Amino acid sequence: MGFEILKHIPVMVEEVMTFLGCEPGRTYVDATLGGGGHASEILKRSAPDGVVIGMEWDEDALTEARSTLMPFGERVKLFRKNFIHLPDLINASSVDGILLDLGLSSIQVEKEERGFSFRADGPLDMRMDQRMEQTAADLVNSLSSEELEETLAQYGEERWAKRIAKAIVQQRGQEPIEKTQTLRRIIHRSIPRRFHFRRIDPATRTFQALRIRVNDELENLRKILNTGWTLLKKEGRMCILSFHSLEDRIVKEAFRNLEKKGEMRVLTKKPVTPSEEEQRRNPRSRSAKLRCAERI
Template sequence: MSVHVPVLGAEVLQWLQPRAGGVYVDATVGYGGHAAAILAAAPGGRLIGLDRDERALAGARERLAAFGARAHLVHADFAQLGEVLAGQPADGILFDVGVSSAQLDDPVRGFSFRADAPLDMRMDPSRGQTAADLVNTLPGPELAEILLRYGEERWAARIADFVVQARRRRPIATTGDLVEIIRAAVRAGARRGPGHPARRTFQALRIAVNGELDALRAGLAAAAAALAPLGRVVVIAFHSLEDRIVKTTFRGLGQHGFAVLTKKPVRPTAAETAANPRARSARLRALAREGIGA
């Protein structure tokens, strides 16, 4: 297991403001990096950590063992945050969405276009359709729509056509198979552009496989409903589709008893991105529930 360095670690504490005896929720506990920092900053406080990936939870269990019963871990999608909390108010809720470095680096999960692996991409491998199921069964136009909407991929229609042709010959089984098809579909000029030609397609399929944007909308609504007066929600997003949802949801809540604390998203420092290139696209936003009678 690679040691996970939490993104925007100091900024999360600055905006969440954990305090002694508080109740906190880490909706994406991952390997427990942020959760450990929150528990350390809130003496006597409790943290409920959710993740839809059992393997990540096993890592968090190990990392948070020193906090004993102060940490309570639950295998759940954060869209179900309301059911998990069952009416218990929270003083702070953190979302650090997307996949973890451990998931990306795990060669059997199929999240990375850099390693050949079964084309899976499920954060919770115990349920739902894999990326292979989608690329082998969806009608071409539906596949193109996913690549366009969730990947903002300008070659969406052409990649979808190439996928449909390729799967007539044999099923697309691995990340390597898909990367090869994308390379063939994307014109030479685009192949020379910045970034890997498969990056947008992989992002799109991952979002579709895991229903990431719907889960984020549901999770943010549940978080706002669960927040104690003066409690805070902090969200770290990694691409513009997620960040747009956070921004518009917060703006809407700003009219209904909440205050948006971050006018602009908080970005990592140059020092952090130099040390951890995966932090590069992170954007943090924070929201507070107003006090009673505010």
């Protein structure tokens, strides 16, 4: 697999930069560095002295970000941490902007050994932070049928959750389910053929659900929405790119509550979505929604 394929294309760069309002002398947090695509753009536009504090919990992504951001030297400070720990690292009312670009980067999806993709055969891993203990295989082989069903229904909005959960439990009675393709076959068999749609693989929702649970993604998002805004200076902005409806709903409601309390002003009454041109150029951007709010 060539390096070019692995490169992550940052989503809605112009829109994100406009909302963040990158300027020299300012300090920004990129809480989900990935390969450093958005971060390097922030650094270019806030030259010569803007600073980026970067958070990333995936070792491979952080290694890539470190090399991408090398040219910016001292203007970059990187941490291998879950972004929920941001308030332990920086002072209240001290930064001008915070960016969260949720979900996976291509660096993760396209490495089959990470187990995120049902298109390749890899171990059922799905941990974004390799230091975590519990993998997707651990969940699939240990949760009860009811717990599996609830996970798939809640985090995947999968209408066939019960059938898939039962099939998983039955199959693992013979031998543990360790590979992505084994799980994909079980899912395909569980969903009636007339509900297999060409554009969306039947395994999509189950894989999404397991990934969200392994990485505690929605809880992490709720936590940072609770505390992150306190780190912003007055008129500092928080921009969030989300990639599915569960995330977008959480962002929308949190921003609305902060607005009601008089802490933030929402700048995107409706989420901003990528242009048709961008969607053509980068299919991964298709589901992206950008919301932004400003501290009052």
